[in-house]
Every structure is written in structure tokens, then in C-alpha cells.
Amino acid sequence: MTATNQTTVLVIGAGIMGAGIAQVAAQAGHPVFLFDLREGAAGDAKRKLGATLDGLVAKGKLAAETVAATLANIEPIARLDAAAAAGVVVEAIVENLDAKRSLFRALESLLSADAILCTNTSSISVTAIANGLEHPGRVVGMHFFNPVPLMKLVEVVHGLLTAPDVADRAFELARSWGKVPVHARSTPGFIVNRIARPYYAEALALLQEQATTPQVLDACLRAAGFRMGPCELMDLIGHDTNFAVTRSVFEANFGDKRYVPSLIQREMVDGGLLGRKSGRGFYGYPEGTPPLPPSACGPVPTARNVTVHGAGPVAQALVSAASRILESQGGLAQLAPDSPWIGIEVDGARLMLSDGTPAHEVARRGGLSDVVVFDLPLCRPVAAATPLAYSVHAGTSASWQAAAASWLQALGYAPQRMQDAPGLIVARTVAMLINEAADAVQQGVCTPEGADAAMKLGVNYPAGPFEWLAQWSGAGVIAVVEALDAAYRGERYRVSPWLRRRAGIWEHSFGHACRDDEIH
Numbered sequence: 001m002t003a004t005n006q007t008t009v010l011v012i013g014a015g016i017m018g019a020g021i022a023q024v025a026a027q028a029g030h031p032v033f034l035f036d037l038r039e040g041a042a043g044d045a046k047r048k049l050g051a052t053l054d055g056l057v058a059k060g061k062l063a064a065e066t067v068a069a070t071l072a073n074i075e076p077i078a079r080l081d082a083a084a085a086a087g088v089v090v091e092a093i094v095e096n097l098d099a100k101r102s103l104f105r106a107l108e109s110l111l112s113a114d115a116i117l118c119t120n121t122s123s124i125s126v127t128a129i130a131n132g133l134e135h136p137g138r139v140v141g142m143h144f145f146n147p148v149p150l151m152k153l154v155e156v157v158h159g160l161l162t163a164p165d166v167a168d169r170a171f172e173l174a175r176s177w178g179k180v181p182v183h184a185r186s187t188p189g190f191i192v193n194r195i196a197r198p199y200y201a202e203a204l205a206l207l208q209e210q211a212t213t214p215q216v217l218d219a220c221l222r223a224a225g226f227r228m229g230p231c232e233l234m235d236l237i238g239h240d241t242n243f244a245v246t247r248s249v250f251e252a253n254f255g256d257k258r259y260v261p262s263l264i265q266r267e268m269v270d271g272g273l274l275g276r277k278s279g280r281g282f283y284g285y286p287e288g289t290p291p292l293p294p295s296a297c298g299p300v301p302t303a304r305n306v307t308v309h310g311a312g313p314v315a316q317a318l319v320s321a322a323s324r325i326l327e328s329q330g331g332l333a334q335l336a337p338d339s340p341w342i343g344i345e346v347d348g349a350r351l352m353l354s355d356g357t358p359a360h361e362v363a364r365r366g367g368l369s370d371v372v373v374f375d376l377p378l379c380r381p382v383a384a385a386t387p388l389a390y391s392v393h394a395g396t397s398a399s400w401q402a403a404a405a406s407w408l409q410a411l412g413y414a415p416q417r418m419q420d421a422p423g424l425i426v427a428r429t430v431a432m433l434i435n436e437a438a439d440a441v442q443q444g445v446c447t448p449e450g451a452d453a454a455m456k457l458g459v460n461y462p463a464g465p466f467e468w469l470a471q472w473s474g475a476g477v478i479a480v481v482e483a484l485d486a487a488y489r490g491e492r493y494r495v496s497p498w499l500r501r502r503a504g505i506w507e508h509s510f511g512h513a514c515r516d517d518e519i520h
């Protein structure tokens with residue numbers, strides 16, 4: 001039986017997720033049974049939905065008939081055996097393996113043999129939920145995102161024994177509900193909750209070593225195109241929830257250091273600083289994120305012997321800025337496009353695009369004193385003052401510190417000085433997101449396209465990790481992760497073998513585009 005919109009859907013659990021799932025199924029025309037263990041909860045959820053939809057009718061966003069049809073499709077039931085005709089079950093009960101297992105066992109004897117059993121679990125193995133069933137192949141994950149009616153992504157999660165046609169039916173069902181389904185293998189965190197870990201983890205690691213402040217982190221990552229910075233986002237999600245997900249991914253990976261939770265976050269949870277919901281997290285609420293103080297840089301001082309090093313968009317932007325500035329000073333910039341680094345050199349002092357190496361290490365290796373490194377400008381500056389992080393080698397003269405900041409300002413950035421940490425903020429975060437996504441692809445969790453869609457739709461990233469990779473370069477990402485590994489040692493910053501292999505192919509491809517099937 002294929003799941004057409006004639007198929008009766010049984011949604012179990014009428015909480016925040018179950019109510020949303022019932023709504024989208026009913027809106028797509030399915031007859032929906034809604035059941036909750038707590039007496040009256042399913043009826044309450046339907047009434048609450050009615051009130052929300054009526055509000056949308058009053059605002060002219062929905063037709064009254066559409067709302068009436070949706071509500072008519074939802075039948076709260078007090079006993080599960082009233083739903084024996086259901087062809088599809090979506091379970092959204094408490095996040096507990098035993099509860100989910102025993103529910104599915106009870107359903108197996110109630111429903112017809114071809115009914116499919118979908119779980120909305122966000123962290124439990126789909127394989128484990130199916131264990132003990134007579135037909136474990138009929139269990140599949142349908143991982144919706146909150147709020148269900150608005151979020152397009154559904155991870156269709158395959159357990160070890162999930163039958164391919166069952167996964168296909170869940171996939172088609174999600175599509176027919178107006179969602180964008182993405183296939184995922186049942187591994188800790190699935191796609192989104194796994195690949196997103198570094199977005200929080202790298203911010204927390206930088207805070208732990210006091211490299212910068214939540215405000216600067218948030219401002220720089222927002223400037224890179226993220227809708228919210230990591231600290232304000234953790235405040236929104238709730239540190240208790242975010243910490244619980246991090247712990248679950250860490251523990252499910254047998255304590256892999258890559259996913260190690262943060263002491264900072266634990267302390268915040270222990271102290272009740274849960275974010276918006278408790279009135280205080282990194283920021284106080286309702287005030288929220290305070291604006292950054294304006295940066296006060298003077299004009300670029302008169303310069304002789306200016307050389308722009310390297311090629312690519314950042315070098316190009318530097319050439320334009322240098323030409324503009326030197327024209328007014330009666331000078332001319334030299335170009336060194338074949339240079340191994342990108343940036344400008346003024347009378348021997350360097351302002352360099354970060355390749356991951358901290359400024360002090362660049363200075364040590366080159367026997368230099370005036371070294372400033374700046375973060376990856378993932379987006380062109382959009383406003384006059386787009387925040388961008390930079391750091392300074394301790395031996396750098398005060399005059400070059402000031403001049404380097406002025407150069408960054410002349411490029412359209414509001415320079416944000418931070419401690420000399422490898423990969424600064426954006427390069428470090430994005431490199432680790434790409435690295436995590438590459439590992440997920442290597443482990444068969446998802447395809448590159450699936451990862452891109454999942455991250456854009458599930459957590460609103462401005463681009464997918466593989467889109468960033470195409471824009472940046474495999475070698476560039478590897479350099480940043482290697483610099484992190486060199487600085488911190490340990491197992492956390494391991495370059496994904498997938499990335500290394502792919503970068504190797506790029507280096508030897510002599511300009512030919514590689515297809516993914518050449519790489520796997």
C-alpha cells in the first residue's frame with residue numbers, strides 16, 4: 001500500500017511536535033487520529049490548533065474553509081485500538097527508548113502488516129527502537145523540526161533493518177506534506193544535530209580560553225551570513241536542551257573528543273542560566289544581545305612599499321583598497337599574485353588572511369615581528385561596518401597594530417580584535433562544520449546534497465557545508481583544521497579522510513571538475 005492522502009495517519013503524542021505533525025498531515029488531506037497517554041491532551045491539542053488557525057483566518061492568511069477541513073480531518077482518540085485502520089503511524093511521545101519500543105510492539109498487533117511505523121525521535125537509534133518487533137523493517141525515522149508547520153526539513157532516518165520501500169514511503173509522504181525530506185542513516189545526531197555541533201562547540205571553546213566575547217562571536221558569525229550567532233542561538237534553544245543534545249551525541253560516540261561538551265555550558269545549566277526562557281544566558285533578557293561598541297580606527301597611514309600578496313577575491317579586494325588609498329597618497333601597490341599567502345605587506349609588516357595559523361606562529365616561522373592575521377571574510381562586507389575578527393602577534397609594533405586595523409576598516413570591515421587563536425572565528429567554525437559534514441558523508445549518513453539541504457532548512461544556515469567547500473577550497477579547510485590540531489593536540493581536530501582524499505583529487509585534477517562518484 002502506498003501512502004496517499006487517503007491513508008489514515010495515527011499521530012501518537014499530542015505535545016509540541018505531535019500536534020504540529022497532526023496539523024501538516026491533516027492539511028495535506030489525511031484523516032488523522034491523534035492519541036496521547038494523558039487524558040484530554042489530544043482534545044486540548046486540537047482545540048489549541050483551532051485557536052491558532054482561527055487567528056490566521058482573522059489575519060487573512062488562511063481561508064476559513066481550509067481551517068474547517070483541516071480540523072475535520074483530526075480526530076482525537078482516547079484509546080489506541082480506535083485507530084486500527086491507520087496505514088501510517090508517526091510517534092512523537094516522550095524521548096525514551098523503552099517507551100517507544102513498547103508502543104511499537106503494541107501497535108504491531110493492532111495495525112495491518114503493511115502499516116509503517118515512523119518515529120520522530122531526535123536522538124534515539126531507529127535500529128534500537130525497531131529491535132524486538134516482528135517486522136523491524138517497517139520502522140523508519142521521520143525527524144521533523146520545530147515548529148513543524150513552518151520547518152521544511154524532514155530527516156528520513158534509516159535503521160539497520162529499515163526496508164528501503166518503507167523509507168521511500170516515508171520520504172514520499174513527507175514530500176506530499178510540503179516538506180523537503182532528506183535520507184539519513186541512523187547515527188548519533190542524524191544529519192543536522194551532528195553537523196551543527198561545531199557551531200556551538202567552537203564558540204564555547206573560544207570562550208573557554210577567553211579568546212573573545214559572546215558579542216564578538218555572534219557579530220562575526222552573523223556577518224558571515226548566519227541568521228543568529230552561536231551564543232544568542234544557544235540562549236534561544238535553551239542551554240539545558242543544547243547541552244543535552246551535545247551530551248547525547250558525545251556519549252553515543254563512545255566519548256569521542258570531537259563532541260566533548262563544554263564546561264562553560266554545564267556551569268550555565270547548573271546555575272539555571274538557561275537562556276531566554278530563564279531570563280539570563282550569555283545575555284540578559286528581554287534586552288538580548290547588546291550592540292558592539294563602534295570601532296575607532298583612524299585612516300590608513302601613509303605607506304610606502306605596499307605589496308598585495310596572493311590571488312582570489314580577498315586579494316582582489318585588497319588590490320582595490322590599496323589602489324584607492326595609495327592613489328590619494330601618490331603611491332602604487334606592487335602585486336605578488338604567486339605568493340603563498342594572501343594579504344598586504346607594508347614596509348615588511350604583514351596583514352594576512354588566516355590560513356588557520358595563529359599570528360605568533362606565523363611570526364615564529366618567518367622570523368617576523370609585525371604580524372596581524374584576519375578572519376575569513378565569508379561574505380563581502382554588506383554594511384560599512386561588517387564585523388571581522390583579527391589577532392595580533394605579541395611582538396607587533398603599536399603602529400602596525402593600528403595600521404592593520406585601519407586597513408581592515410578600509411576594506412569595509414569593523415575590525416574586532418581577539419586573542420591569537422588558530423582559525424580565529426569564522427574560518428575555524430566553518431572549517432569544522434565542513435569537516436564534520438565530510439565525515440558524515442564518508443560514513444554514509446547522508447549525501448553532500450542532503451547535508452546542504454538539511455543544514456539550510458533545518459538550522460537556516462546561509463549555505464550548506466559543501467557549498468562553502470566549493471567556494472573555499474579543500475586545501476584551505478584542511479589547513480585550518482590542521483592548524484587547530486597543531487595548536488590543541490588531541491583527537492578533536494582530525495581532518496576528515498573524505499576531505500583529504502577529495503583535496504588530493506583536486507590538486508591532481510588539473511582543473512577538471514570531479515564528480516562525487518569518482519571520489520567514493
Ligand code: NAI
Nearest residue numbers: 013014015016017018036037038092093094095121122146
Ligand atoms: P512533549 O513533551 O511536548 O510531548 C510529548 C507528548 O507525548 C506528551 O503530551 C505526553 O503526554 C505524550 N506521551 C508520553 N508518553 C506517551 C505514550 N507512551 N503514549 C502516548 N503519549 C505519550 O514532547 P515533544 O517536544 O513534542 O517531543 C516529542 C518527540 O519528538 C520526542 O521524541 C522528541 O525527542 C522529538 N522531537 C522534539 C523536537 C522539539 O524541538 N521539541 C524536535 C524534533 C523531535
